[in-house]
Amino acid sequence: MAGGKEIRTQIASIKNTQKITSAMEMVAASKMKKAQNRMTASRPYSEKIIKVIGHLAYVHSEFEHPYMKKADTVKRIGIIIISSDRGLCGGLNTNLFRSLLKTMADYQAQGVEIDICTIGKKATSFFKNTGLTIKSVLTDLGDAPHFDDLLGTVKVMLDAYDAGEIQQLSVAYNRFENTMTQAPTITQLVPMVAGEVEGMNHHWDYLYEPDAQEALSALLIRYIEALVYQGLVENIACEQSSRMIAMNSATDNAGDMVKDLELVYNKARQAAITQEISEIVSGAAAV
Amino acid sequence: MSSMYVDIVSATESLYSGEAKCVFAPASTGELGIYPKHMALLSVLKPGEVRIETESGIQSIYVSGGVVEVQPDTVTIFSDTAIRANDLDESKALEAKQRAEEAMTNAEGGQDISATQAALAESMAQLQMIAKMRSKKI
Numbered sequence: 188m189a190g191g192k193e194i195r196t197q198i199a200s201i202k203n204t205q206k207i208t209s210a211m212e213m214v215a216a217s218k219m220k221k222a223q224n225r226m227t228a229s230r231p232y233s234e235k236i237i238k239v240i241g242h243l244a245y246v247h248s249e250f251e252h253p254y255m256k257k258a259d260t261v262k263r264i265g266i267i268i269i270s271s272d273r274g275l276c277g278g279l280n281t282n283l284f285r286s287l288l289k290t291m292a293d294y295q296a297q298g299v300e301i302d303i304c305t306i307g308k309k310a311t312s313f314f315k316n317t318g319l320t321i322k323s324v325l326t327d328l329g330d331a332p333h334f335d336d337l338l339g340t341v342k343v344m345l346d347a348y349d350a351g352e353i354q355q356l357s358v359a360y361n362r363f364e365n366t367m368t369q370a371p372t373i374t375q376l377v378p379m380v381a382g383e384v385e386g387m388n389h390h391w392d393y394l395y396e397p398d399a400q401e402a403l404s405a406l407l408i409r410y411i412e413a414l415v416y417q418g419l420v421e422n423i424a425c426e427q428s429s430r431m432i433a434m435n436s437a438t439d440n441a442g443d444m445v446k447d448l449e450l451v452y453n454k455a456r457q458a459a460i461t462q463e464i465s466e467i468v469s470g471a472a473a474v
Numbered sequence: 475m476s477s478m479y480v481d482i483v484s485a486t487e488s489l490y491s492g493e494a495k496c497v498f499a500p501a502s503t504g505e506l507g508i509y510p511k512h513m514a515l516l517s518v519l520k521p522g523e524v525r526i527e528t529e530s531g532i533q534s535i536y537v538s539g540g541v542v543e544v545q546p547d548t549v550t551i552f553s554d555t556a557i558r559a560n561d562l563d564e565s566k567a568l569e570a571k572q573r574a575e576e577a578m579t580n581a582e583g584g585q586d587i588s589a590t591q592a593a594l595a596e597s598m599a600q601l602q603m604i605a606k607m608r609s610k611k612i
Contacts, residue, residue: 321574323571339569339570406541409554
């Protein structure tokens with residue numbers, strides 16, 4: 188009976204792997220629920236702040252904040268890349284990095300240089316070998332990131348913008364569309380791109396307190412942080428749902444493999460029995 | 475009696491959303507009383523209490539700073555969840571930069587913690603596998 192024992196151990200080891208993947212699937216499913224709740228909870232903030240920024244686009248102010256002014260020439264841009272800390276989540280990070288590399292190649296073809304800021308271990312280890320300058324790094328955020336964890340990391344990039352080192356800042360993350368689909372997204376943060384608002388087209392301006400610069404800075408910084416935070420929370424929801432799907436298919440595949448191997452094992456066993464019988468029979472006939 | 479719509483949101487949740495007769499907010503230059511048809515206003519808030527007067531009574535919510543935007547018929551308050559101080563932000567920014575430098579120097583050395591961890595996990599799994607196979611043979 189050739190390979191009978193080997194096949195049996197292989198089946199046992201695949202079954203063990205299957206147990207692990209199905210446990211991971213269940214863990215990811217429950218974490219995804221929580222991540223989705225956090226995502227919906229943080230949505231009102233970013234939606235409201237986007238709306239207010241939309242109003243700002245119609246303001247006829249004497250003071251123009253640097254975050255709203257478009258630079259004449261863009262020589263260097265900054266990208267904040269949000270990824271997961273852990274692997275085993277399908278093609279989530281790879282898809283994002285691939286679409287990013289394409290965008291980066293487009294920029295570099297135009298002679299624009301790129302500085303990056305990485306959030307998550309996967310992005311950090313992927314991009315440090317690309318030769319781009321990593322300005323700041325944030326890892327080990329866990330499943331429930333705090334808003335204040337982000338502040339320092341975002342500040343580094345905004346300081347670079349303030350100092351004129353970079354002329355544009357974007358954030359790249361996976362947008363959560365539904366459990367099955369995650370879309371790699373790159374959103375421009377500064378200079379602002381405001382949406383259209385109905386009924387705002389008359390001449391008006393805010394009353395600023397204490398003054399225009401301080402009030403606008405406070406609002407715009409919160410806007411940028413809110414967008415990055417929203418990206419981060421969505422990316423976590425994406426990570427969990429992507430992991431759930433990856434582990435689900437891994438469990439299915441393990442099941443298929445076990446089935447195939449059991450067939451091979453049974454065939455080998457039967458062949459061995461048949462051989463034994465024919466040996467006995469031919470032995471008896473020889474007597 | 476006219477009313478306006480008030481939203482108080484923080485990054486992690488919506489704190490209040492509904493109609494109100496008037497709102498008092500702790501602006502950086504002093505307390506602001508906002509009634510319907512107020513002029514468009516944008517102000518920084520300091521830590522303090524936001525009071526909302528509605529038909530059914532007064533509700534008060536604590537905010538640790540933030541920004542308020544006023545339009546004639548809506549008031550939006552962005553409450554901070556993080557404590558902000560310039561020097562605190564500065565030190566966090568420095569930490570983030572340091573981590574970046576570490577990552578960059580590691581890249582040159584070819585040493586990578588996550589790659590090493592992956593290799594370690596792999597050899598651990600192999601060892602476990604060998605142990606399992608041995609115990610089965612006996």
